Amino acid sequence: MATTRKAAPYHHGDLREALVKAGRSLLEEKGWRGFTLRECARRASVSHAAPAYHFASLDDLLAEIARRGSEEMTATMEAEARRAKDEPAARLVGQCVGYMAFAAANPRLFELIFARDAERGQVPALATAVAAVIPHAKPDVKARMTDFAWATVHGFIVLMLEGRIGAGESSRGLKTRSLALLAAMVETILREGGVPD
């Protein structure tokens, strides 16, 4: 056939695709422990052993879901950065906003990405964005500031998703706080690695 893989559907249509989709929604609905290969099969209207042909194991399916989620997250960040003003700091903030927005919209998937998608030179775009804010800084300072930015944003959204921060607050208030956090973060980056004032 034309493509390398599964060109024409046989019994199901495209089971691999259906399983990934079912798995993703199942994960978001029932969480972690409710995620079951058999339930994915059920949602795809297929026997309990059918997934085995497409995914060697449960972890294999999770890995694929994480892989796609990771791509989607990167895309969200870049889209948000493009919407921002054409200015280094604004673009960095945009990426961070995209990061948090994706996590808030897909909390379990976000968790999964960080639990499963280990050891990947993640978020290279973030490093670029930070570097653009402090172009004159030394490489190691840029690296440290990237870590700082990432840690701040990641920690904040995680704590918020876990309900440790701003538990009883309005959505409006949380947005304001997030932006204040990002502003403080940018200022710190500028001060630490910034223009030789």
Place this chain on the structure above:
Amino acid sequence: MATTRKAAPYHHGDLREALVKAGRSLLEEKGWRGFTLRECARRASVSHAAPAYHFASLDDLLAEIARRGSEEMTATMEAEARRAKDEPAARLVGQCVGYMAFAAANPRLFELIFARDAERGQVPALATAVAAVIPHAKPDVKARMTDFAWATVHGFIVLMLEGRIGAGESSRGLKTRSLALLAAMVETILREGGVPD
């Protein structure tokens, strides 16, 4: 029986205690999906149904482990703070160091604490420590700075544990980086809510 609960051991000795201990080490060893009520029972040399008497469910045992872990973590933070210089900023840094040290020493337990121990007015000591650094700031600024500090420290240690930050770095280097991060954090707190310079 003097105390309210399980004063003298019966068959086992103190099964409840043994299960918590076995569960904690099992969690650290096999992680999360290897954590099994039956394996805990096995490690305590007891039948598979014995735990049911002490813990209503697997979640119940996890909750207890998380509860104790949380206390231990708080103690670690306070101990580290006491070891620091008698100065607000140093004590805040000390608490953060304790936070990271505990997480690094008990990564799975640390995860568990944050996953299970939801909705608790966590880390009140951190809020106190931050407030002491910026005594003249308004309450809402203190709150924001506490969130900022917590997010920074939490994000950093999580990313480090996941291997996203400083993957190939020496332990020495990581320590230096951590301290640099904390220093930047304290400076930001001072600048944002600090002394009216």
Place this chain on the structure above:
DNA sequence: CCTAAATCTAGCCGCCGACAGAATAGGCAG
């Protein structure tokens, strides 16, 4: 020593992930 409560064991249920082998369905050679 006897009773009642506390503690543990044995056994069952339904669910799970993984594996083995049978069955189906489309493509294709003849």
Place this chain on the structure above:
DNA sequence: CTGCCTATTCTGTCGGCGGCTAGATTTAGG
């Protein structure tokens, strides 16, 4: 059109799990 080939899915099975119940065993306290 026939018959085979291979990709895909199904049925059936195994051991392990969490949770439950029934019953045995041990201990405390009179």
